[in-house]
Amino acid sequence: MMKSNQPKLLSGKPAASGIGIGRAAILLTGSKSVMPEKIGKQQTGDQINKFETARKNILRDYEHIKQLPDNSDASDIIETQIQTLQDPEVESLIRKKIKDERYTAEYAIFSVFNDYIQMMEATKVNWVNERVVDIVSVRDELIEATRERRKKLNIEKGEVVFAKEIPPTVMVTLSHIGIGGIVIEKGGLTSHVVILSQSLGIPCVINAHWDRYKLQNGMPVIIDGTTGQVLINPTWKQSQEYEKRKNDEELRYQKTREWTAKKNETSCGHTFSLRANVEFAEELANLKPNGAKGIGLLRTETVLFEIEDFNVDDQVAFYSNMLKATGEENVTIRLFDAGGDKVIDQSEAESNPFLGWRGIRMLLDKKKLLRNQLEAIYKVSGKFKGRIKILVPMVSQVEEVLELNEHCRYVEKMLEKNDVPYDENIQLGVMVEVPSVALTLDAFADYVDFFSIGTNDLTQYTLAVDRGNEKISALFDSFHPSVWKLIKMTYDAAKRHDLPVTVCGEMASYPEAAACLMGIGIDDLSMNAGSIPMVKAVLCQNTLDDMKELAKSVLSTNSLSEVHSHLNSWRTP
Amino acid sequence: MVSAKVKVLNESGLHARPSSELVKTASKFKSEFFIKMYGYRVNGKSILGVMTLAAECGAEMELILEGPDEDEALKTLVELFKNKFNADE
Numbered sequence: 001m002m003k004s005n006q007p008k009l010l011s012g013k014p015a016a017s018g019i020g021i022g023r024a025a026i027l028l029t030g031s032k033s034v035m036p037e038k039i040g041k042q043q044t045g046d047q048i049n050k051f052e053t054a055r056k057n058i059l060r061d062y063e064h065i066k067q068l069p070d071n072s073d074a075s076d077i078i079e080t081q082i083q084t085l086q087d088p089e090v091e092s093l094i095r096k097k098i099k100d101e102r103y104t105a106e107y108a109i110f111s112v113f114n115d116y117i118q119m120m121e122a123t124k125v126n127w128v129n130e131r132v133v134d135i136v137s138v139r140d141e142l143i144e145a146t147r148e149r150r151k152k153l154n155i156e157k158g159e160v161v162f163a164k165e166i167p168p169t170v171m172v173t174l175s176h177i178g179i180g181g182i183v184i185e186k187g188g189l190t191s192h193v194v195i196l197s198q199s200l201g202i203p204c205v206i207n208a209h210w211d212r213y214k215l216q217n218g219m220p221v222i223i224d225g226t227t228g229q230v231l232i233n234p235t236w237k238q239s240q241e242y243e244k245r246k247n248d249e250e251l252r253y254q255k256t257r258e259w260t261a262k263k264n265e266t267s268c269g270h271t272f273s274l275r276a277n278v279e280f281a282e283e284l285a286n287l288k289p290n291g292a293k294g295i296g297l298l299r300t301e302t303v304l305f306e307i308e309d310f311n312v313d314d315q316v317a318f319y320s321n322m323l324k325a326t327g328e329e330n331v332t333i334r335l336f337d338a339g340g341d342k343v344i345d346q347s348e349a350e351s352n353p354f355l356g357w358r359g360i361r362m363l364l365d366k367k368k369l370l371r372n373q374l375e376a377i378y379k380v381s382g383k384f385k386g387r388i389k390i391l392v393p394m395v396s397q398v399e400e401v402l403e404l405n406e407h408c409r410y411v412e413k414m415l416e417k418n419d420v421p422y423d424e425n426i427q428l429g430v431m432v433e434v435p436s437v438a439l440t441l442d443a444f445a446d447y448v449d450f451f452s453i454g455t456n457d458l459t460q461y462t463l464a465v466d467r468g469n470e471k472i473s474a475l476f477d478s479f480h481p482s483v484w485k486l487i488k489m490t491y492d493a494a495k496r497h498d499l500p501v502t503v504c505g506e507m508a509s510y511p512e513a514a515a516c517l518m519g520i521g522i523d524d525l526s527m528n529a530g531s532i533p534m535v536k537a538v539l540c541q542n543t544l545d546d547m548k549e550l551a552k553s554v555l556s557t558n559s560l561s562e563v564h565s566h567l568n569s570w571r572t573p
Numbered sequence: 574m575v576s577a578k579v580k581v582l583n584e585s586g587l588h589a590r591p592s593s594e595l596v597k598t599a600s601k602f603k604s605e606f607f608i609k610m611y612g613y614r615v616n617g618k619s620i621l622g623v624m625t626l627a628a629e630c631g632a633e634m635e636l637i638l639e640g641p642d643e644d645e646a647l648k649t650l651v652e653l654f655k656n657k658f659n660a661d662e
Contacts (some may be wrong), residue, residue: 079593080620086600090620116621123627127588454618 005219007233008437012183012208013473014228016530018196020181021239024219024232027163027170034110034143037216038102041278051105054145058138058440077134084138092117105146107318115140115485137568159465162210162219166193166244175200175282181223183208183230197225198509198528199276201282204231256533259540262293268543272523275329278505281301281318284325286529291536294329296526297391297452297504300373304336310369315453316374323384332452332504332526333377334431335370336394340427354456354466359431364403374411382421389427393505396434398443404428421534432501433457438486439495451494454523455505459483464534478507479563484516484554491521511538512570518544520553538570574639575647579654580631587628591658596620600651604640606650613627 026035038174039047062082064116084090090112117135120128160181161174171193174182181203184193197204203225214220215232222231222242231238264482265271275296276287280303298319307314322331337359350356363370374390381388392404407427415422429450431437435458441451443526460467467476487503494501502524507513509531515538517525525536539547553566581587587595598629599606599617606617610632617621617636628634638647 077589079597080589083593083596083620087619087621089616089622116625119625120621120627123625123628125586125629127585128624129629131589163655 003231007231007235007238008213010208010210010230012205012228012230014224014226015194015206016200016202017226018206019242019249020160020203020221020247021136021242022158022160022180022221024215024217024221024384025157025159025162025179026215026217027166028147034106034216034252035211035216036107036111037104039098039104040532041102043438044099044102044136045186047105047108048095048419050146051094051109053405054105054142055091056142056427059144066354080131081134081138084135084301085142109139109142109146109316113142117180122192132406149375160223162215163209171196175202175280181205181225183210183221183223185209185211187545189198195277195279195528196283198530199278199286201286201530203452221521236374239494253533256537257289259264259537260289260533262536262540263539264291264293264536266518266539266547267541268545270518270523270544272518272539273525274536274539275332275502275524276529276532277341277506277526278529281321282531284322284452287326290529290532292349292529292532292558294326295331296502296524298331298333300334300336301338304338304373310336312372312376312379317374317380319380319388320383323380323387326387328387330389330501331384332389332391332429334391334393335360338362343371354460360392360400360404361394364400367407369405374407375414375533378411378422378426382415385423386425388423389429392428392430394433394457395430395444396436398440398447400430401430401444401447431457432486432490433461435462435486435525438490438493441511442497443491443500445497446495448499450500450502451490452502452504452526455483455487455491455503456508458486458505462486477560478505479513480560481554481558481563485564487517487522488520488551488555495521500524509535510567511535512550512567514539515542515547516551516554516567519547519549541544574602574637574644575643576635576637577651578633578635579651580633581628582630583609583652583655583657583660584630585628588597589624591607592620594658595631595650595653596623598649599646602638602642602646603651604638604646606646608634609637621623622623642644 003093038348049513059082062078062085093112097103097112098105099531101113117132120132121137155174155177157178158180160183162183162282165186166174166182167183175196182193183205185208194204194206194554203223205223205228208230208232213232218315219233222234222238223229234242244304245300263275274291275294276292277297277299278284278295279299293513303318304310310425319333338489377388377390392401395401412422427449429452430437430444430448431454432451433454437444455478456467459476462482463475463480465472465475501522503517503522504526508517508525509527511534514535519537550566550570554563558561579587583591608615608617608626608627610626610628615624615626617623636647636650
């Protein structure tokens, strides 16, 4: 076995703060990268069996497909797939790789197939190259099938999880296990993994190309979610140092937690509200300990994706759960915000999804889905009167709100006919995330009850920077002067109509930015629950006048670096 | 051991379907089957091996068989090349 316990350092992008110390656990869900893992002599039999079982199972599936009628074109390909699975050379090479070289079945399959794939590609003969895709698919099916047992996440408490990317459902499972940290190769700062990590206080580093290193399960690792550094096989000295820093951070966090019990008011006595952004039921347990005042943004995409046909009863159960868990506080439910990076079905993929058919644009076309969601929300509102608000995503013109209002009336009538109680004063607000709304806010004033600024998308649409695109991620900065000016415009216009404005973007989770928003006049902020204590500590220890001063300097400049330096001067030491 | 030289007559070469046909036919026999072409030697019962030959129309190769039914196998396989692998092209 190769000697690879040398200390190594790799850098990624910090995504959720905190220090994670533990053993590495590699998560291979959905990833096609296969590690050259070695096994002991006594395991070779087991690995060969795994390979043979996988091979037989897939062969059986293919034989079954072959017998289906009316498949003449495909049957040629299937015949080749079957022959590939039965290929005596391939089989004996894989067995040899496991038995003599002691690689895992997965890697043996991967490497033997790749040799053939390379040879096929090297022929430069068209029909051979065209077959490569079929061979790759047999390879991946075999690997997936040998992993079958692994699908039951083989991860233990305290381990640091390394993955290419983590699907939301897996992320929920991981959060139950109580992992020590997460390192992913892909991901953006607004992905599910990151949002959930922040909310649950799991240190997280993204865009870290850990797969280029010879990382193995069980290797000791340290990750720093504040700087983005990942240490593999740290030295004794590094371990000591990080243990100390981890303890210090915990102490500091405990200190900010002391503010949790205190009133939500600035040192001069001005009150404010800090609410939580929530997506999963798993997050509810974190609201109270962090001092969240209800839910300022309930995302409904993930749960609706899991509910078949967007069925009303299942939605009622989900929303009721959220209201029960938040005592007497409000819950703002954002309507299904799919599209963009979260498509319902691949056939609906667009070439420019962030400027495409998403949010309210899609809902108005998918009336059944929209009415089901409204019906569920209205039904729940009857049981929790005065506590539910509806938030409409991706609005860009007032006509959309008018059309939505008609659907609300329709649902109300239907419920009245069936004698189902609902909250007649349910509040409706629009997200300010497209600059056109901020620029023509007066037009909306007669039809809505509140505005909520989504800073992530407002930044994306103002700066024309796709927030998921790694190549231009440096250009994505919510603190850009243009974004601050739009926030100020929104607040001023709403104030003229006596309508409240909240901020529910991640911008509010930076204490210095929260102070600046307070200075502008916005004192109702929603963020991931884990950030609330830090934000609260800063807001409680300063006066509103100081925050107004900060807002004034931030709004007076057109330079991004000046905005940063004003905000930095507020950063807690 | 018996052997024979053959030529690929199919216009588009020994592409996916003929390759598949060749492997399928060869696998019915007990004898070992190797193909030699431009100094390469592949197992004729291995679809991936046959495909990596990327034999085009006119390519010449040597079929080598060894085993209890080698004569019958060779005869059948040579016939297959002549018939353009029962292709309807």
